Amino acid sequence: MKSTYSYAKDEEIYGEGKAATFCYQVINGAVRISRKLTNGRRQIGAFYFPGDIFGLEPWFQYRWSAEAIAEATTLRPVRRKALLRKAQSNLSFARNVWSITERDLRHADDHRILLGQLTATERLAAFFLQINDRIGVGGQIELPMSRTDIADYLGLTIETVSREITKLSDGRILSRPDGHLRWNSGITLLRPESLRAALPRSFAFDLSATSEDVMGLTILHPCNSARSAFRETDIVAKVGCWPSPPQPVPIRPPHHADPEERRCRMRPRPEHSRA
Incomplete structure (x- = not known):
């Protein structure tokens, strides 16, 4: 193998x-x-x-x-x-x-x-924060997954994911090397604290x-x-x-018992007379 x-x-x-x-x-x-x-x-x-x-x-x-x-x-x-x-x-x-x-x-x-x-914004914020913690380097994230993968993970449509990413890009929270022309796997988190502020305070998300x-x-x-x-x-x-692998414990089968022991087993038990 x-x-x-x-x-x-x-x-x-x-x-x-x-x-x-x-x-x-x-x-x-x-x-x-x-x-x-x-x-x-x-x-x-x-x-x-x-x-x-x-x-x-x-x-x-x-x-x-x-x-x-x-x-x-x-x-x-x-x-x-x-x-x-x-x-x-x-x-x-x-x-x-x-x-x-x-x-x-x-x-x-x-x-x-x-x-x-x-909400959709909160889902994207939680996603980018944790992905950055896992594979980001200085805020630079090379996303191996597609927009479809992100949408199917977050329970959103592709259009919603694209719209929310554009909003984050327009707000200077993240940037994309290709601007707004097309989807690119490389993004940079410019203000991750803004993403954290978008999440509910009581929500601690671990991806x-x-x-x-x-x-x-x-x-x-x-x-x-x-x-x-x-x-x-x-x-x-x-x-x-x-x-x-566990070593088997040797167990002697009954038919391999000592001959004297076998004869003792076969002897009838003495009947005790009642007083």
Whole structure:
């Protein structure tokens, strides 16, 4: 089994309802998880960037579909059973795995509030603030997702997303290198404090579902080595995330019992006479 796999833009990683055999860490690129409704509409649940871990389902099937949203997206798969086995024998590791699940649940709860209670302006403000915290550099953000992806994540139409971004650009809150002519993935947050002021005071939004600080460098982070890919045995030795299989406890079957013991079992019990 290869240690990393590359996916083209919009290529499916796994589908909704498929067996949840692996979870993944993003090494390069970006990933979205989404679910299509029967009426053809799509809801995006989360975005994942380098260092993030996704696909750790509580059930045996994936509840969402996952697709790459950037060219040459590189992922490292980890067997779900391997994680669960190690969690059973390592309390610290189990806490890390629980942290991933807990952050996914918190993100889902925040996303539900965003979709149900915030206005379009507030949704864009929360989105840009958290994306800036995750992948922004000095306010510069290279968005790998399209306007359609942002709209399907925030529960808005493409026209509303474009209109709100234009309003933010006209208000000198953010800038786009292409001005107002067309959509461009690169934006700059000029006044992030204005975006924070647009959000309700009691709303603390956390968009980061999972990241490298949850699992730690010694578990799923890319290895520091001259080689870019490892065999599975190399990952075991260098990363330590593949637990050794549990050793079976030898149990002697009844038919292998000592002959004298078997004769004792077959002897009839003496009947005690009543006084």
